[in-house]
Amino acid sequence: MDKFAFGMMRLPQLDENDPTKVDIEQVKEMTDAYIEAGGKYFDTAYPYHNGVSENVLKEAVVDRYPREDIIIATKLPIFSVDKPEDMEKFFNEQLEKCGVDYFDYYLIHNINEMTHHAVYDFDSFEFVRQKKREGKIKNIGFSFHDKPDALIEALEAFPDCDFVQLQINYLDWESSAVESRKCYEIATEYNKPVIVMEPVKGGALAKLPEDAEKIYKEYDETSENVSWALRFCNDLDNVFMILNGVSSLEQMKSSIEIFKNIKPLTDEEQELIAKVTDIVNDLTPIKCTECNYCIEHCPINIPISKYFSTYNTAHINKTQGGDPLNAIVAYLVLAEAEENGAANECIECHQCEKYCPQHLEISQLLKDVDKELNNPEMRTFFIRD
Numbered sequence: 001m002d003k004f005a006f007g008m009m010r011l012p013q014l015d016e017n018d019p020t021k022v023d024i025e026q027v028k029e030m031t032d033a034y035i036e037a038g039g040k041y042f043d044t045a046y047p048y049h050n051g052v053s054e055n056v057l058k059e060a061v062v063d064r065y066p067r068e069d070i071i072i073a074t075k076l077p078i079f080s081v082d083k084p085e086d087m088e089k090f091f092n093e094q095l096e097k098c099g100v101d102y103f104d105y106y107l108i109h110n111i112n113e114m115t116h117h118a119v120y121d122f123d124s125f126e127f128v129r130q131k132k133r134e135g136k137i138k139n140i141g142f143s144f145h146d147k148p149d150a151l152i153e154a155l156e157a158f159p160d161c162d163f164v165q166l167q168i169n170y171l172d173w174e175s176s177a178v179e180s181r182k183c184y185e186i187a188t189e190y191n192k193p194v195i196v197m198e199p200v201k202g203g204a205l206a207k208l209p210e211d212a213e214k215i216y217k218e219y220d221e222t223s224e225n226v227s228w229a230l231r232f233c234n235d236l237d238n239v240f241m242i243l244n245g246v247s248s249l250e251q252m253k254s255s256i257e258i259f260k261n262i263k264p265l266t267d268e269e270q271e272l273i274a275k276v277t278d279i280v281n282d283l284t285p286i287k288c289t290e291c292n293y294c295i296e297h298c299p300i301n302i303p304i305s306k307y308f309s310t311y312n313t314a315h316i317n318k319t320q321g322g323d324p325l326n327a328i329v330a331y332l333v334l335a336e337a338e339e340n341g342a343a344n345e346c347i348e349c350h351q352c353e354k355y356c357p358q359h360l361e362i363s364q365l366l367k368d369v370d371k372e373l374n375n376p377e378m379r380t381f382f383i384r385d
Contacts, residue, residue, distance in 0.1 A: 003234060004259040005041035005073075005195070006034050006252075007245035008057060009048045009291070010203075017339070019049040019292070027060040030252040037256045040070055043243050045109055046077040046094060047296065058099035072100060075109035075143060076124060079355065084122045091131065102135060105195075107165055108142040111154050114354045125158045139163060143197065145357035148182040155190045163240075165195040167357070169205060170232045170273050171280055172198075177287065177359060188238045195241040196233045202245075202289030204280070205229040212279040215272055227258045232273060234262050284312050286365055287358055294352035294362060300341035304352060304362060306334055307343055311369045331373035343370040 012023040012030075042061055044053045054074060061070060074094055081087055095101060108124050118124065128140040142158065143165035144151055155161070164187045172178035187194050200206050206226045208216075216223055233242050246252045265273070290305040298304065314327035335342040343366040352362045 001038040001256070001259050003240065003242045004034075004039055004255065005043050005241045005243045006031070006039060007197070007243040008042060008044040008053045010245045010247045011049060011053065011056060012248050020052045022049055022052060022056050024056060024059055026249055027056055028064070029249050030246065031060045031064070033249065033252050033256065035065065035069075037260065039256075041073065041241055042070060043073045043105075044098070045075040046080075046090065047293070050296070054094060054097040058097060062099040067100065071104045072098060073105035073107065074098060074103055075107040076128065078108050078115045078118050078124055079110060081118045081122060081124075084127075087122065087124060087127045091127075091136075095136070103137050105139045105141065105163070106131065106137040107140075110357065111142050111144050112146040112150065112357070116150075119154075120157065125161075129160065141165060141192075141195075144183065145178075145359075148179055148186055151183050151186050155186070155192065159190075161192065163193045163195055165197055165243075167198045168194070168196045168233055168236070168239075169199050169201045169229055170277055171201050171205060171287075173232075173277075175287075184236065184238070193240045194236070194238050195243065196236075196239050197243045198289055199233045199242050199244060200226055200229045202291065203247075204284065204289070208276065209279060209283045212276045212283075215276055215279075219269070219272055224254065224258065226254065227262075228269075228273060228276070230255070230258055231262055231265055231269075235265055283315065285315050285368075286312055286360065288312075288360060289358060291357060293355040293357065297351045297355055298341070299349065299351070300345050300347060301339060302341040302343065302346060302366065303334060304366070307331060307369045307373075308365065310334070311365075311372060314372060328373050328375050331369070332375070335374070342374070343367070344374060 012026045013019060013021055014023050015021040042057055044057045046054065049056070057072070076087060077090055106128055108119060108128065111119050128137060131137045132140050139162040141161045141163040142154060144154065145167060166180065166183050166187065167178055168180045168184060172180040174181060184194060208225050213225060216225060216228060230242060230244065233239060244255050246255055286308040288305055288308040290309065292305055294304050310327050310331045334340055346363050346366045348363045350363060356362060
């Protein structure tokens, strides 16, 4: 349990279409189970659940447990900083929302090309250093979604950071888009402990294609897909915390059991993971983690991640000889909902792409979604009133 961090990015919702409607009572149950099992580390951020995740942390955790018994991590929303004084404003607001007078871990959120100006020109590194000197932060670091060269630049500019947070999972380990292995090796060379984010790649490694899951089940029919993903990250020597974004009490209980009984991977098991990686990469055309940062900045309110998930499902079904009809229906139901923009309504403003940690060409991919799933004959069943 020492490495299991409760990620509060994808909490259970009372309304699946409204991220602000968090099922707080279930989160309290999840918190109780986690702490009873020995967990302490809670990770949140300013934009999670459209701004309410930090409030949920206060109500479910801080208000119910002694401060000294829990570890709290949140992040400076550097992508929303327009001028240097905004950092102070956000920081004080976060202290209030979380109900604390200090943070155990505080990160500059998502250093990448899009945030480069604010990170460096506004000297966010010095801002968090000062808060550490004031005793309002115990450990300072940053989360990162960019290329290895940019990571080196950040570590050279911020040599006194205490840790880095990287996207690591077996699907992204050798990915040319994410380059998890290279980034991990750079952090290790700079002697920076690593916190892992997206170990299950937004749930993609929990719901594997049938051919991929079959490999694991033939080896051990009792194993869970999630356990393979978490064990992969747990085996990395320089990892001291793994953010596991559980979305239900059931998932929390399952994760607790996995971490309680976690074992190193054997050479044979590593080979199985390599085979599964190849299958998933071949069958999953859009590598979206459903973080939903893009949706917040879409002027047409296109539910981008849902469309991508539906597109991937259709592709997997077709590749494995199945029928994509269910995916087509799912897309049309979403697209014809009054509050949603359809894939073909994208105005190609590219605002969403600036915020995508996976660097996806979203506007082009939406064209692929429209071509594959926008079936005119089926559409007659779903015309808006």
